[in-house]
Amino acid sequence: MPPERPGAVVRLDAVLVPVLAIATALALGGVILWAAGPRFEGSYLGIGFVAEAYLSLLEGAFGSRAAIVDTTLRTVPYVFSGLAVMLAFRGGLFNIGAEGQLTVGALAAAWAGFSLDLPAIIHLPVVLAAGCLAGAVWGGVAGLLKARTGAHEVITTIMLNYIGGQLASYLLNGPLRDRSPLNVIAQTPKIAEGARLPDLLPGLHAGVLLAGIVAMVTWFIVWKTTTGFELRMVGANADAAAYAGVNVVRRMTWALGVSGLLAGLAGAVQVAGVNYRSTLGFNIGYGFDSIAIALLGRNTVSGVVLSSVLFAALRTGATKLQFRTQVSADIISVIQALVLLLVAAEQIVRWLYRLRAADAVTQAPEDGATAAIPPSPAGGEG
Amino acid sequence: MSPIESHERTTTPNDLRQSARSAPIPSGTRGTGDPTFLLEARHLTKRYGPVIANRDVSFAVRPGEIVALLGENGAGKSTLMNVLYGMTVPDAGELAIDGKVVRLRSPRDALARGIGMVHQHFMLVPPFTVAENVALGNEPSRRGAIDIATVEARVASLASRFGIDVDPRAIVRDLSVGQQQRVEIVKALDRGARVLILDEPTAVLTPQEAEGLFRVLRGLAADGTAIVFISHKLGEVLSLAHRIVVMRRGAVVGEVLPEDATAESLAAMMVGREVMLRVDKSPSTPTEDRIVVRDLRVAGDHGGVAVDGVSFAVRAGEIVGIAGVQGNGQTELVEAISGLRPTAGGTLSLVGVEAHGLDVRARSMAGLAHVPEDRQRHGLVLPFSVADNLVLNRYHLPPLAQRGVRQARAIVAVARDLVARFDIRTPSPEVPVQALSGGNKQKVIIARELSHGLRALVAAQPTRGVDVGSIEFIHRSLVDARDAGAAVLVVSAELDELLSIADRILVMYRGRIVGEVPGSEATREGIGLFMAGGGGATQGSPPAGFAREDDVHYVN
Amino acid sequence: MKSRRELILALGAVPILAACGGEAAAPAKAEPTKAPAAAAPTTAAAAPTKAPEPTKAPAAAAPTAAPAKVLKVGLVTDVGKVDDKSFNESAWNGAKKGAADVKGESKYVETQNPNDYKKNIQQFISEKYDIIVTVGFLLGEATIEAAKANPGIKFIGVDQFQEKAVENLAGLIFEEDKAGYMVGALAALYSKAGKVGAVLATDVVPPVWRFGEGFRAGAKASKPGVDIQIVYHSDVGPEKTFDDPEWGKATALSMIDKGVDVIFGAGGKTGNGALYGVADRKDKGVVAIGVDTDQWNTVPEAKAVLLSSGMKIIDQGVADIIKAVSENKFKGGNVLGKVGLAPFHDLDSKVDAAVKTKLEEIRKGLDGGTIKTDVKPAKG
Amino acid sequence: MTRGRFLFVLACIGALVAAVETLRSPDVSAAVVAASMLATTLRFATPLTLGALAGMFCERSGVANIAIEGMMLSAAFGAFIVAAMTRSLAAGVVAGMVVGATMALLHAWLSVTLRVDQIVSGTVINIMAAGVTGFLSTEVVRRKAIEGAGLLPAWRVPVLSDLPVVGPIFQQQPIAWATLALVIGAHFVLFRTVWGLRVRAVGELPRAAHAAGISVQQTRYAAVMVGGAIAGIGGAYFTLEAVPVFEPMMTNGRGFIALAALIFGGWTPAGAWVASLLFAAANALHINAQQFGIPVPSQIVGMFPYVLTIVILAGAIGRVTPPAAVGQPYVPD
Known part of the structure; x- marks a missing residue:
């Protein structure tokens, strides 16, 4: 088990490995692009094609003001859902259910946005709170089941994703559907003007600010408060936490509940800042992406934020890459999978680059004492 | 050869x-x-x-x-x-x-x-039968299928030859510890050890x-x-x-x-040197009751009764030892007292307060300290720093935390103080506690538990896996805690430990207290008899039917 | 290419293409513009002779437009691929053809996630494309928004009905209920067992629902008492409902088990699955009807059992609008595309003349407004 | 699977059939409906059962597998493309198994050798399978205009398949038959063979297996790869038995329903099969009810497997116990 507070050497290492993982994944992606490109036409080797592909990816993500705005907008929900997964990880829990929590969060936020008639100053907070609450319930159910019955949260959150999808399908075709005769889509009506996030800059809603604030608050809670201390204690050694007087049942439920809250907030911010409504099928793919983001970010807040930017940039730039090269945008998923693979199995990266392993604190097994503490799901480097 | x-x-x-x-x-x-x-x-x-x-x-x-x-x-x-x-x-x-x-x-x-081996932690797969466990790794097969009947016959024959009583078809999970050990021996013999x-x-x-x-x-x-x-x-x-x-x-x-x-x-x-058998201590001067257990019943991990109607009291200013072979309910008793495990009956009062309904935190706040049996599992959060581990039970209290926010400076200050007072050998309070030696890890726990508002202490196997120097230090600390007016309950499988520090020794056998001996009068032999479920000459009588029960399990 | 010729030849023989214009059945009151010249109702007489060989088409189109610069056509798919054997593919074919006809160039972007609609459209805007085709009603909102913000660019929204006409946006819409009605009529008239079935993607998606309910209405009207089995794949979300051929096949087989002998498969790959299912039981004399395009061309595995397809002529509709742009005849608003039945191909000989006559009557009735499908634009 | 849960399942299936029977239209005989529902159920159950068996071998050896979906999807693609290239369906099935086993090898390498968290490893495989098959189906199948090699022909049981009503049940395609054989085979392998005993030992208490001279790593590799090969057959089902094409994401979440079936069935082959049948029967009911014009709450049908799995996990209808060591990498020493 790696120490929580790494020394300076390890900290450098914690940055180096993800960076090398990303570089390696991009290199491998380049090989795939090269293979898919027009490499055998005349003397053309196709290297230029790969370069063009990546340049267009970069340009698509950061090449213009609009591109930067788009990348930023995409970063926002990733930050929330990535933090959601990270927070659960810190509590030793694996939240695969960000997608379902995000879905119900969006539903609740949209409902609060179109059905309530409130003054603007409280309507927006109510909308966001509704999303948080719904997400918290969806995550909290898994937490409660884990804490009370031992039902593994990985399984229950997967199942809750599907149940959330069906719930959305039911609500968006039934009670919450936009009944205007012109609407033919399974979606809610648009939310009230007062319930929308204001724009900071043209096209860039205030959710960006919120994401920054929430990231800082999350950092503060996890690392500076007693609650966060309990969370990390439960994550590192639930038995010791119970012994130290932590109510483990409550803390686990809390962890998945707050994790769900953050994911629900992601959904609510998309509703209040981007779509202004909840539409069936708009929340696909966040679940697995957020796991990748949390892992790539080493379960640290700053890591999550940076990884979110990376994933958002990949997704944003994909359009231009596809447009320029007419290569399937699935290449982005391949690159993401490679990044995740190399971050998760960092031995590969270390082996590739001959990095010295972080000084693992090894110790002799003590007679009579079984150090049979199962590893926490995520490598818990600070 | x-x-x-x-x-x-x-x-x-x-x-x-x-x-x-x-x-x-x-x-x-x-x-x-x-x-x-x-x-x-x-x-x-x-x-x-x-x-x-x-x-x-x-x-x-x-x-x-x-x-x-x-x-x-x-x-x-x-x-x-x-x-x-x-x-x-x-x-x-x-x-x-x-x-x-x-x-x-x-x-x-x-x-x-x-070469065959019988491990301290049995290497038996609980849901498998005895024969399946014996066969594992050396399975006879016939037309692709395991020939379990052959193994059963082999087990039966080995068992009868060496006078080992095991049923080859029993599920290992259902066997007693002693029986499981026999399965281990049969397993090794079957492999031709x-x-x-x-x-x-x-x-x-x-x-x-x-x-x-x-x-x-x-x-x-x-x-x-x-x-x-x-x-x-x-x-x-x-x-x-x-x-x-x-x-x-x-x-x-x-x-x-x-x-x-x-x-x-x-x-x-x-x-490496003469063992100091007795800790230098004055006779105890017990005062009021601090830990009072009446007819306490506690369930075990797999159902069944682990603690079966236990009653005793520990007074301020005395050390009461609980002796007994491991697995006779001591672990469950300690967990019930500390609040980690629910009770199934009886009453428990701590420092004059009925403990039923109080959680671990409340008991801790009332002045109950607990040195857990398994320090790796319960006592420490290994990846956390020494400082964090030193405040594991008080992190939420001022000055270590103010309105839910942890105060890093105060925590380090407390940690430095404890590191010095308890002679914890660590490069700094910031290093992960997993880098420390076993004795120093245990000192972290002792330091944490004994350093504040102590009114009652439950210490389980306080010196297990600890070097001799640390043992002396820990024993001294327990006696000091007693002399400072705390009620101390020590549970230990090491008879010598109890003989050297306890003022009174209770013996647990099969979930019950089967004997009580004043520390000064205790002998290994006398307590050993109690530990085996036998009646003691000193005091108390064996639980009804113990003799019968005892012989049901093993016929040697 | 071969397909088009055969299609049109067949139309000559069996003029059952319902090219519905005018006020007939637009979902709401807005007035659809008539499809531009080339999209005018194909008549029995005109079609075979005028059908241009596509290879020659550019030559014919060039003199009319002779644009100074190359017209650039961009297409954004709905979630899916341009080779989906269904509406994305059809629209892309139309965009390619339309661009080729006017010597322009065409490019596509495949959408991977509904959140990318705006961005993918934006890609073509920033590359200064002249015409942007967006496919699928889910892109409607994003397309209107983009059109309003970029008045200099012409937009074509396939399956996108417009409440208020946007000047530079042509919403190419189809009356799937009428196509479904004709399919239903064909199925009921053809069925020997008196049992017809439809295997559809989710009823949450309006065009699918209109196909299904049109099918019901058409079958019922043409042969009262016919057993109509309609099954929607609504138990999965919209992201999966079009991509489940295994389900489509199993559903078709379940119908065949119960004696259904004509099955309409509508709903992307899920509908294709139904065609595969029917092909699997071809020894039982069961036939299938495809959807969107003439699936005799796109699902070769089902050729032998494919009776017809309930078509939305998306490709021609898109190509025609592109042509109109090049000729400066573009007009915003709803443009009603053509729907109709594809030729019977291999099974032509098995369809009685009486059935063909009856279908032609129905086409005229739908066209002229004497037959109403009474299908609402969307469920609920 | 406990007796109580088994009876619960039987009751569910009975209720499903009864529901259709009572509400069906008068001109279709009850026997036809029952036979048809059974046929549909068996068909839907095939990939679920294979997926669940795949997960079972993996998890019984102590390696959690949430990557059944990814393994099946990549195998579906591999089976399709090899069959199309070689024009041999048998080669396609073998290729499916090889691809499934290869993905499993990756899973084993990550989670057994490198001790990457098994859920993370599964997530990697799922994302990678979706990306790679999507990419290749565009860049290879589309660009080279590859056409499928058709479908595996049905195998008919001589006399029974000609019976009027129940005939269709006895004319299943090879993978459907193989699935039934695999359920029995998996039960035999797991509970009656030497290897099965070792797999279970490694999944329950790896140090005991190690101490008994069994290589925990090798056993886990083998079990995970056997599971992967079975998932590969499940993948081949999609492209060689159900439909003659490959479509991106065509497994459509069935790997996760299979996971649910595995859990619901208590990690036993028979249990997983029964659970798969139950979940498949719910889908068959959904289809059949609509055929008879009965409105069905589709979302409820869609939720059914997932809700049931949560209920089971929470211990409401009997309790399931996963293999004790599942999810934990084995660190000798």
Whole structure:
């Protein structure tokens, strides 16, 4: 088990490995692009094609003001859902259910946005709170089941994703559907003007600010408060936490509940800042992406934020890459999978680059004492 | 012993037993190359990071010989044994079987060469039957399917031959600890073990069960099996072994024949100096009741009653020890008192307050401290810093936290103070506690628990796996806590520990208190009788029907 | 290419293409513009002779437009691929053809996630494309928004009905209910067992629902008492409902087990699955009807059992609008595309003349407004 | 699977059939409906059962597998493309198994050798399978205009398949038959063979298996790869038995329903099969009810397997116990 507070050497290492993982994944992606490109036409080797592909990816993500705005907008929900997964990880829990929590969060936020008639100053907070609450319930159910019955949260959150999808399908075709005769889509009506996030800059809603604030608050809670201390204690050694007087049942439920809250907030911010409504099928793919983001970010807040930017940039730039090269945008998923693979199995990266392993604190097994503490799901480097 | 013979013996182990040897056991030697050695370790060294677990260890055993490997917890016995069994590959040195150097890369290699092992933590798959467990790794099959009937027959035959009572079709999960140990022995014999290594086999047994085990082992030895018996209990080593090898701090420090040794001389070899048997302390002056248990009942992990109507009181200013073989309900009792485990009946009051409904935190706030039995699992959060571990029970209180926000400066200040007061050897309070040695880890716990508003203390196995220096320090701390007016309840499997520090000793057997002895009058023998469920001459009477129950399980 | 010729030849023989214009059945009151010249109702007489060989088409189109610069046509798919054998593919074919006809160039971007609609459209805007085709009603909102913000660019929204006409946006819409009605009529008239079935993607998606309910209405009207089995794949979300051929096949087989002998498969790959299912039981004399395009061309595995397809002529509709742009005849608003039945191909001989006559009557009735499908634009 | 849960399942299936029977239209005989529902159920159950068996071998050895979906999807693609290239369906099935086993090898390498968290490893495989098959189906299948090699022909049981009503049940395609054989085979392998005993031991208490001379790593590799090969057959089902094409994401979440079936069935082959049948029967009911014009709450049908799995996990209808060591990498020493 790696120490929580790494020394300076390890900290450098914690940055180096993800960076090398990303570089390696991009290199491998380049090989795939090269293979898919027009490499055998005349003397053309196709290297230029790969370069063009990546340049267009970069340009698509950061090449213009609009591109930067788009990348930023995409970063926002990733930050929330990535933090959601990270927070659960810190509590030793694996939240695969960000997608379902995000879905119900969006539903609740949209409902609060179109059905309530409130003054603007409280309507927006109510909308966001509704999303948080719904997400918290969806995550909290898994937490409660884990804490009370031992039902593994990985399984229950997967199942809750599907149940959330069906719930959305039911609500968006039934009670919450936009009944205007012109609407033919399974979606809610648009939310009230007062319930929308204001724009900071043209096209860039205030959710960006919120994401920054929430990231800082999350950092503060996890690392500076007693609650966060309990969370990390439960994550590192639930038995010791119970012994130290932590109510483990409550803390686990809390962890998945707050994790769900953050994911629900992601959904609510998309509703209040981007779509202004909840539409069936708009929340696909966040679940697995957020796991990748949390892992790539080493379960640290700053890591999550940076990884979110990376994933958002990949997704944003994909359009231009596809447009320029007419290569399937699935290449982005391949690159993401490679990044995740190399971050998760960092031995590969270390082996590739001959990095010295972080000084693992090894110790002799003590007679009579079984150090049979199962590893926490995520490598818990600070 | 020629290689061919050795091969044959490996495949048909019973040959050897049938030609049971009765030759006198040759006297011990640490020299190498003796052709009569069945298994020999030469100059083994094994390191774990900076820790040297085995340093140039040489060790050997002959057929039909019972060799005891004696040493304290942490002396390197388990590492040596793991090397002998192929579970650990040594950094240096070699193993020889029948005089030939072998490399054991896995237990499979060891088993193939006739080395069997009974682990302290049983290697039995709970949902499997006895026969399936015995078969595992050496399964006979017929037309693709396991021929379990053959294994059942083999188990039955081995069992009857060595007087071991096991039902081959029983599910292991349902067996008692003693029975499971027998399954382990049968398993090893079934694999054709010529060398049987037993790791602390009596730790989980009553003295009577242990005596039964010894009979089995003597029978096996008479039959030609070489037995390596790992223990830190002097008495059983003296009574059982033909030869005693003593280890200390990873190295072999001596080798003696039992007839040349006394308990005192062995102890001196083990610890490197005379053991201070009694902690220097004044007579206790108990005052009011702090921990009062009345007719307490607690459920065990797998249903069943672990604590079955226990009543006692611990007063301020005294140390009460609870003796007993592990697994007689002590763990559950301690967990019930500390609030980790719900009670199933009876009452419990702490510091004058009815504890029912109070959670761990509330009890802790009321002044109850708890040194847990398993410090790795319960006592410490290994990846956290020493400082965080030193405040694990008070992190939420001012000045360590203000309105839910932790105060780093205050935490470090407290930590520095405790590190100094309790002589915790750590480079800084910021390093992860997992970097510390076992004794220093335990000191972290002791420091944390004894350093604040202490009114009652429950300490379970407070010195397990701790070096001698730390043991003295810990014992001193417990007595000091008593003298400062705390009620101290010490649960220990080490009788000597209780004899040296407790003012009163209660003995637990099968979930009940079966005897109480004042510390000053206690003897090993008297308490040992209680521990075995036998009536005591001093006081108290055995629970009704204990004798009958006792003999239901094992027929030796 | 071969397909088009055959299609049109067949139309000559069996003029059952319902090219519905005018006020007939637009979902709401807005007035659809008539499809531009080339999209005018194909008549029995005109079609075979005028059908241009596509290879020659550019030559014919060039003199009319002769644009100074190359017209750039961009297409954004709905979630899916341009080779989906369904509406994305059809629209892409139309865009390619339309661009080729006017010597322009065409490019596509495949959408991977609904959140990318805006961005993918934006890609073509920033590359200064002249015409942007967006496929699928889910892109409607994003397309309107983009059109309003970029008045200099012409937009074509396939399956996108517009409440208020946007000047530079042509919403190419189809009356799937009428196509479904004709399919239903064909199925009911053809069925010997008196049992017809439809295997559809989710009823949450309006065009699918209109196909299904049109099918019901058409079958019921043409042969009262016919057993109509309609099964929607609504138990999965919209992201999966079009991509589940295994389900489509199993559903078709379940219908065949119960004696259904004509099955309409509508709903992307899920509908294709139904065609595969029917092909699997071809020894039983069961036939299938495809959807969107003439699936005799796109699902070769089902050729032998494919009776017809309920078509939305997306490709021609898109190509025609592109042509209109090049000729400066573009007009915003709803443009009603043509729907109709594809030729019977291999099974032509098995369809009675009486059935063909009856279908032609129905086409005229739908066209002229004397037959109403009474299908609402969307469920609920 | 406990007796109580088994009876619960039987009751569910009975209720499903009864529901259709009572509400069906008068001109279709009850026997026809029952036979048709059974046929549909068996068909839907095939990939679920295969997926669940795949997960079972994996998890019984102590390696959690949430990557059944990814393994099946990549195998579906591999089977399709090899069959199309070689024009041999048998080669396609073999290729499916090889691809499935290869993905499993990756899973084993990551989670057994490198000790990457098993859930993370599964996530990697799922994301990678979706990306790679999507990419290749565009860049290879589309660009080279590859056409499928058709479908595996049905195998008919001589006399029974000609019976009027129940005939269709006895004319299943090879993978459907193989699935039934695999359920029995998996049960035999797991509970009656030496290897099965070792797999279970490694999944329950790996140090005991290690101490008994069994290589935990090798056993886990083998079990995970056997599971992967079975998932590969499940993948081949999609492209060689159900439909003659490959479509991106065509497994459509069935790997996760299979996971649910595995859990619901208590990690036993028979249980997983029964659970797969139950979940498949719910889908069959959904289809059949609509055929008879009965409105069905589709979302409820869609939720059914997932809700049931949560209920089971929470211990409401009997309790399931996962293999004790599942999810934990084995660190000898």
